[in-house]
Amino acid sequence: MLRDRLAPFFVAPPRARLGQLRRLERIVRQLAVASILAYGLITLVVARWPRWALDVVVFEWIDGRLLHRGPVSYVLSHLGSAPVLTPLVVVACAYLVLRRRALAAGAILGISYGVVGVLVTLGKTMLRRPEPTKAADAAGYAYPSGHAAAAVVAWGGLALAFYVLGLLDGESPRRRVFLWAGTVVGIVCLVSLLRSAHWLTDIAGGIAVGLVSLTIAAVVVLRLWLPRQARALAAGVGSER
Numbered sequence: 454m455l456r457d458r459l460a461p462f463f464v465a466p467p468r469a470r471l472g473q474l475r476r477l478e479r480i481v482r483q484l485a486v487a488s489i490l491a492y493g494l495i496t497l498v499v500a501r502w503p504r505w506a507l508d509v510v511v512f513e514w515i516d517g518r519l520l521h522r523g524p525v526s527y528v529l530s531h532l533g534s535a536p537v538l539t540p541l542v543v544v545a546c547a548y549l550v551l552r553r554r555a556l557a558a559g560a561i562l563g564i565s566y567g568v569v570g571v572l573v574t575l576g577k578t579m580l581r582r583p584e585p586t587k588a589a590d591a592a593g594y595a596y597p598s599g600h601a602a603a604a605v606v607a608w609g610g611l612a613l614a615f616y617v618l619g620l621l622d623g624e625s626p627r628r629r630v631f632l633w634a635g636t637v638v639g640i641v642c643l644v645s646l647l648r649s650a651h652w653l654t655d656i657a658g659g660i661a662v663g664l665v666s667l668t669i670a671a672v673v674v675l676r677l678w679l680p681r682q683a684r685a686l687a688a689g690v691g692s693e694r
Contacts, residue, residue, distance in 0.1 A: 473620055478675040481613075485668035492597075492661035496576070499596050499654050503582055508652040512585050515646055530648060533600030533641035538607040542566045545611055555621055557678045558614040562607075565670035569606045572662050573599045586649050598651045598659030604641040605663025608634040613671060 498505060531537050542562060549559035577594040584595040612634035619627070642656045651659075 474617070474675065477617070477620070478672065481668050481671045481675070484664065485672055488661055488664035488668055492658060492665050495654055495658045495661055496580070499580060499582060499658065505652070505654060508654055511646070511653045512649065515649065529640055529644045530600065532637055533604035533645070535603065538566075538603050542607055542610070545614070549614060549618065553618060555618050557674055558617045558621070560674045561617065561667075561671045562610040562614045564674065565606045565610050565667040566603075568670060569602050569663055569666035572666055573597055573602050573659070576658070576662065582655070584650060585652055595651050595655045596658055597662045598642075598645055598655040600645055601638070601642050601656050601659025602663035602666070604638045605660055606667050608637045609663070609667055613667065
């Protein structure tokens, strides 16, 4: 059976950590609801006012300043690019599943990274908002920011996956991983603004849709997985982790 073939990748978490995983699932579920509402609101603003006054003010203030199209900003922008993040996510998922036998943690990261690509493409196709430095009929659309969304899912997903891994291993997971992930995401978003590649609402929408993808993937995986853990621990047998 498939379950027997996958058994080498599954190990039950310590009983004491099951309650913490349930609390984590509740927190992520609340964040998912907030992210969906935020993304919906930002999308409505962009659809109603493609050149929102606040976007224009921020763009005009930033344009031509600081790291604008410089080599440093070019390098930093790749922290949110697919050529960098896709191999990173693939390697991390392989490590989590094959090396650490943490299928749940790897699934959160892998599923969310796949979902965000679909949602970003859908948003760009529906709104067709041109980038600030391009003409309205030019190829390439700005909303939501793909770099911001991918950075949230990849770096935030790595932080969440390894936080879950720490709980599964019976260790005290370090919450500072979320601080480091947030710092990288902040750099990617700031660089996108400084390079005049996006409006402010493009960045906000990218962050929101990234959180939607990550939190929904986490909620689905944890809600499917935690009840099995509770039954397995109650029966005193191992199960998937």
